[in-house]
Amino acid sequence: MTESPTPKPWIEGIHAYTPGKSRAADGRELVKLSANENPLGCSPRALVALGEARNPARYPDPDARHLRKAIGALHGLDPDRIVCGTGSDELLNLAAQGYAGPGDEVLFSRYSFSVYHIAARRCGATPVEAPDADYGADVDALLAAVTDRTRVVFLANPNNPTGTFLPRGEVERLHSGLAPDVLLVIDQAYAEYLGPEESDGGLELAARHANVLVTRTFSKIYGLAGERIGWANGAPGLIATLNRIRGPFNVTNSGQAAAETALADQDFVARSRAANQTERTRFVEQVEALGNHGLRAVPSKANFVLVLFEGALPAETALNAIAQAGYAVRHLPGQGLGEALRITIGTREQMDEIAAVLRREAEAAG
Numbered sequence: 001m002t003e004s005p006t007p008k009p010w011i012e013g014i015h016a017y018t019p020g021k022s023r024a025a026d027g028r029e030l031v032k033l034s035a036n037e038n039p040l041g042c043s044p045r046a047l048v049a050l051g052e053a054r055n056p057a058r059y060p061d062p063d064a065r066h067l068r069k070a071i072g073a074l075h076g077l078d079p080d081r082i083v084c085g086t087g088s089d090e091l092l093n094l095a096a097q098g099y100a101g102p103g104d105e106v107l108f109s110r111y112s113f114s115v116y117h118i119a120a121r122r123c124g125a126t127p128v129e130a131p132d133a134d135y136g137a138d139v140d141a142l143l144a145a146v147t148d149r150t151r152v153v154f155l156a157n158p159n160n161p162t163g164t165f166l167p168r169g170e171v172e173r174l175h176s177g178l179a180p181d182v183l184l185v186i187d188q189a190y191a192e193y194l195g196p197e198e199s200d201g202g203l204e205l206a207a208r209h210a211n212v213l214v215t216r217t218f219s220k221i222y223g224l225a226g227e228r229i230g231w232a233n234g235a236p237g238l239i240a241t242l243n244r245i246r247g248p249f250n251v252t253n254s255g256q257a258a259a260e261t262a263l264a265d266q267d268f269v270a271r272s273r274a275a276n277q278t279e280r281t282r283f284v285e286q287v288e289a290l291g292n293h294g295l296r297a298v299p300s301k302a303n304f305v306l307v308l309f310e311g312a313l314p315a316e317t318a319l320n321a322i323a324q325a326g327y328a329v330r331h332l333p334g335q336g337l338g339e340a341l342r343i344t345i346g347t348r349e350q351m352d353e354i355a356a357v358l359r360r361e362a363e364a365a366g
């Protein structure tokens, strides 16, 4: 007999999620460019709605009806085909839990969102990584990795932590290669950073097929990461499954109010997208100018850039120098990205300062 409760073996195999840092090793507060948050904050109108949502003694609407209606109106979707979650994180976990379990496989690309590993393990399934194509998803490799035990395939598009993007035709090709009983989850956490003509067609696929679930979040371009609100869209059967197993009051009163108001302020979204695009282009140009020192930016469609260190300057040295200058960026050696840093796009001043540190360090390293 054991002395204390024993966690399930698949739970013991989980490495807890490592959040983006905001402090240096010596405890100094750093500017946080490590969690892909919006440097412009959130819509001022959403901030007012947050302040006015003073009903903490009451449970929130368990079905987030107003919010689902507002999401449906903006995206041309039936609110009955939408479920809201405590961040899209909850919904990703529920998708795995609803459709996979011990003995099953959950498939995703190498260098994709670390929560997919946790979501697979949480329900006892086996996480399976397909090889990447220059840091992005490779449809042929994903399809080749499908077995008769594959139950769920996750695709982050744009992808975190690499910023890569799979165009519509490739997403369709991935979907057509999957059997109808395999769930394809298209995680569009960064979709609002794409231009309107760049959509990967995920919502259209979810409208037409019973095995496609699209997830979105208010944490990124909407700047409401602290309120924890996400949503998923898919066929009624998928939504019914997620509704069965989600937390009954999974989105707070303030979160529902803020998200609904944020949706109505598309000017803020457009401003955030434009600022991101301008500063990302400018920052990438500064990184590319250091190409002769072995620095390279993986082409990004998101609000961050993965910088590769393929010359004399080690990523860790750059990480420490950037921290000395007052910034936290993301180093992901645990994900096989020891010679890379993922840097969230901040303000122009912040990005220029980071680029200057990279230049100084690259030149010093030779």
Ligand SMILES: Cc1ncc(COP(=O)(O)O)c(C=O)c1O
Residues within 6 Å of the ligand: 035, 036, 086, 087, 088, 089, 090, 113, 156, 159, 160, 187, 189, 190, 216, 217, 218, 219, 225, 228, 229, 230
């Ligand atoms: C690809 C991707 N999906 C989902 C999420 C989860 O976001 P949230 O749970 O805040 O909605 C993130 C957050 O970093 C992400 O990068």
